[in-house]
Each structure stands twice: as C-alpha cells, then as structure tokens.
Amino acid sequence: MRLNERGFSLAEALTGATISVIAVMGLAYSFGVGRGLVNRYEVARAALGEAQSQLEALQLVPRGDPTMAVGYVSPPIPFRYQGASLGTSSWRVVAYDDPSLPGTVNLKRVVMTVLWTRGAQADSVSLERLWLP
C-alpha cells in the first residue's frame, strides 16, 4: 500500500534539488566567464589599436633610420589604457624574402607586439607589416 503512494520521496527531492543547483551554478559560471572575456577583449582591442598606431607612426621614420634596420629591436614603450599602465609595446625588424622579387632580403617585416597583464592574466597581440627596404 505504501509503495503505491503518490508523490516524491525525500531522496528524489534531494536528487532533483542537487541537479537543479548544479545546473544553475553552471549557468551562473558561464555568465561570469562571458563577462570576463568581454573585459579581456576590451584591453585586447585597445592593444590592437595601439599596435596599429605605432606601426602607422613608423611610416614617418626615414627609410635609412637605424630603428628600421633589419635586426633592430626597439626598447619597450609603455602601453596605457584608461589612465593605467598595463604593459609595453615594442617592435622588431626582420628580413623578409618575397620569392616574386629579386634578391634574398627584398623586404623588411616589422613586427609590433603589445604585451600586457590584467589581474593574473598575461596577454599579447602582434601585428606585422611589410616595408620596402
């Protein structure tokens, strides 16, 4: 007679509640992770803008300048965002061989790298552009 009784047992209710809590916690965790990624890519976007600006500014450097010679590595430049210094940017110049052009070092590849740390997360973004020697 007791076996046919309708309703839930305590064990069933506890199991259901535990599964629900795990599902809700998982959902809350995913929201938190999503928010963190938005914050992370906010700085990444600003760093990309910084790299683009630095590469653009290098176009004003004369071609024969030693800072644009193959093998040059620039000293780090502070990378600031919203008033805070988050990291550094720097560039290096490496030789580039375009097979369609004569010679072995016919272009220069300028690699601009922005490094930053926010919280415990270290991140970086690199942007490259080819230069005529």
Next chain:
Amino acid sequence: MAALKLSRREEAGLTLTEVAVVMIIGTMIMAGLVGFYLASQGLWLDASTQAITQREASLVASAIRDSVRVANHAVASSVPDALHQQLALYRNVGDLEPSYYFWWDPSDSLIHAGTTIGGSGPMVTSHADRFQFTSGSQAVRMDLRLRSATGTMVDMGTLAVFMN
C-alpha cells in the same frame, strides 16, 4: 462517534499549516530564481552593450584612419567644445574646401561623418564623451571615449598618417 472521528482524520487534502509552509518555501525558491534571472540578465546586458560599444569604437577609429590616409592635410577645431572636436580633411594640397568631416553633434551626443556638416546620420549608436584630435603636418591623432547603453566607458585612440 469514533467512526466519524476516524473518517475526518483520513480526509484527503492539506491543512492550512501545510499550505502555508509550502507557499513560504515556494515563494523563497521563486524569489531566488527571479533574483538570479534578473542578475544574469543585467550581467548579460552589460556585457553585450559593452562589446557593441567596443566594436563601435574600433569602427570609428578604422574609418578615421582610412579617411586620413587618403587626405593631404587636416584641420582640427574645438567645435562645439574642446572635449568634442571636429576634424576637416582636405584631399589635395591646394584645396580650399574640406572633402570630408568627422564631428560630434551636441543634439544627439553621437559621432557623425560626411562630406558636409549635418549632411549625414550618426556613424555609431554609442554616445561619445570625448572626441578629440591632434592634427600635425604629417599625421592626425584621435582620442575617443564612448559610453555604452549601461554607462560603461570604452576608450580608443589611433594615429593615422596622411598619404596623399
């Protein structure tokens, strides 16, 4: 009399106390769920509007960079104020009239761009708290601060070189 008492005790249904306890527990659970839902919705809304504003800041920076590259020189003026400036781009060296403008409209607090002032709609939907330029003989520096719909600030800066 004994039979009557027994039948009342076995009557199906819930007592007022049982109903009250169930309702209190149910209300507490529902309040928790609704609170969680609203907090999650707020978090999601804040994150998504911030992401939209970040994209819009990048779009403005990219559009300004592209326009400056095809220009010969530019004039930045504090119109309507020093925090919200206007950039006039000139295509060729002897041009008397600008070929393109970027400006902040005080009537909607949005950034506009076009060949004539007031001649086009806003570029983006986020309000600009700062839109400043530093124009030199070889390049233009732009500093931008957009405000998302939920009030989050997004900064963006860019430098573009005249190539015409």
